[in-house]
Amino acid sequence: MSSRLAVVVNKHGNELSPSETFLHAHINKLPYRSYSLIGNPGYRMIREGSVGAGNHLVSRSLVPLGFRWLIRKAIGVSVATQDTKALVRWLKHSNIDVVLAEYGPTAVSVMEACYQADVPLVTHFHGYDAYTDYVVGEYGKAYHRLFDISSAIVGVSSHMCEQLVRLGAPPDKVHQNACGADVNSTQRSADHKPGYRFAMIGRLVEKKAPFVSMMAFARLCDSVPNATLEIVGDGPLSAACVQMVRALGMEERVTLHGAKPHEFVQEVLGRSDYFLQHSVRAPNGDMEGTPVGVLEAMGMGLPVISTRHGGIRDIISEGETGILVDEYDVDGMFEAMRALCADRELSARMGKKAQESVADNWTMEKSVARLSEIIGSVAH
Numbered sequence: 001m002s003s004r005l006a007v008v009v010n011k012h013g014n015e016l017s018p019s020e021t022f023l024h025a026h027i028n029k030l031p032y033r034s035y036s037l038i039g040n041p042g043y044r045m046i047r048e049g050s051v052g053a054g055n056h057l058v059s060r061s062l063v064p065l066g067f068r069w070l071i072r073k074a075i076g077v078s079v080a081t082q083d084t085k086a087l088v089r090w091l092k093h094s095n096i097d098v099v100l101a102e103y104g105p106t107a108v109s110v111m112e113a114c115y116q117a118d119v120p121l122v123t124h125f126h127g128y129d130a131y132t133d134y135v136v137g138e139y140g141k142a143y144h145r146l147f148d149i150s151s152a153i154v155g156v157s158s159h160m161c162e163q164l165v166r167l168g169a170p171p172d173k174v175h176q177n178a179c180g181a182d183v184n185s186t187q188r189s190a191d192h193k194p195g196y197r198f199a200m201i202g203r204l205v206e207k208k209a210p211f212v213s214m215m216a217f218a219r220l221c222d223s224v225p226n227a228t229l230e231i232v233g234d235g236p237l238s239a240a241c242v243q244m245v246r247a248l249g250m251e252e253r254v255t256l257h258g259a260k261p262h263e264f265v266q267e268v269l270g271r272s273d274y275f276l277q278h279s280v281r282a283p284n285g286d287m288e289g290t291p292v293g294v295l296e297a298m299g300m301g302l303p304v305i306s307t308r309h310g311g312i313r314d315i316i317s318e319g320e321t322g323i324l325v326d327e328y329d330v331d332g333m334f335e336a337m338r339a340l341c342a343d344r345e346l347s348a349r350m351g352k353k354a355q356e357s358v359a360d361n362w363t364m365e366k367s368v369a370r371l372s373e374i375i376g377s378v379a380h
Contacts, residue, residue: 002031004034004035004095004096004098005030005375006035006099007036007037008100008109009039009103010040014038016038016050016051018261019259019262021182021262021292022179022364025367026100026368027050029368036049036050041109042086043057087110088113088116091117091119092117096117098122099114104130107124107150108146111146119380120152122152123152125155125164126289127156130164130289131285132282132284132285132286150173151173152175152377153169154175156179157289160311177370178289178295179289179292181358182299183358196341197272198217198227198229198274198276199268199269199272199275200213200276201268201277202291203234204238205237205282206284207282210241210278211237211241211244212328212333214229215248216331217276227341228253230268231255231257232259232260232264242256270300275302276304279306280327287309288310294315294316295358295362298322299362302351303340303350303351303354304321304354305337306324306325307326308326315357315362321357322354
């Protein structure tokens with residue numbers, strides 16, 4: 001009989017978006033009988049698998065939110081305590097063998113329930129939860145308790161694992177495992193004709209520094225008049241990116257698609273020739289883990305131009321599978337773009353090696369297998 005795994009994801013709403021491919025993979029592809037608990041604490045939807053009908057955690061059906069606050073006032077039992085008790089009951093009733101908590105703050109919200117129910121906890125960090133100043137500041141003390149309770153702690157890059165140790169995680173509990181690319185859905189059309197088409201995929205946020213890539217691309221347009229750039233993603237910098245495209249007179253060269261389904265992302269990658277991602281340490285401390293978008297582009301056979309940042313250095317071999325520049329180096333980005341446009345053989349060689357590297361090391365299947373080994377080593 002397979003072990004029972006509970007995968008917990010804290011978020012507004014009770015559904016995962018289709019683009020959260022690694023979360024769907026953790027819930028549906030690990031070799032366990034997997035339950036997902038998705039939503040805000042106490043309001044999580046419990047399902048077998050990541051989609052479909054489910055039931056809310058017991059605390060919601062028995063004690064609606066308003067009454068929960070009244071109980072807190074009347075008898076001094078906090079909402080968090082009620083949620084913990086409800087989760088303990090469910091873990092025991094469902095005979096859960098191990099809990100996988102996605103993101104540090106999620107793990108903090110379930111760690112006491114796991115401790116009280118004597119269920120091993122695997123905490124999976126992904127990016128902002130290990131780096132962002134306000135998160136580390138708010139959860140710093142709780143993380144020490146979390147590191148003590150967790151049976152295993154997973155970071156998606158070597159840099160993140162080092163950061164977790166700096167935050168107090170015991171080195172012997174820390175495991176590196178990047179979220180891999182689904183290479184089965186990243187196959188370029190056989191009739192693809194090389195051109196000068198660039199792609200950027202991801203949230204338009206400070207740590208991805210879209211302005212740097214756009215400024216470098218604007219310079220490239222002077223020497224490569226038929227170059228184009230497609231950007232898929234939205235975020236707090238969306239409006240500013242639109243304004244920048246207009247200010248640079250690149251309306252005919254740059255297409256801002258906004259947020260799109262994963263299938264659309266694959267279409268864009270499939271018709272592109274190069275991939276850009278200028279990741280940086282944001283002013284609030286936020287950093288990348290190991291960007292799945294970069295892995296998917298590599299899996300499609302695209303040479304990548306990116307930065308010496310976070311987990312990107314784990315997956316790109318400089319000069320072999322891509323070109324890396326320093327953070328905020330507009331000149332370096334421009335020179336790298338121009339070099340690849342000028343040398344088709346170099347681009348093809350890098351793209352082929354990038355595709356081989358992903359197939360050998362960074363597929364979703366390999367990532368899930370590594371995570372399964374980590375979970376299996378601590379499960380009851």
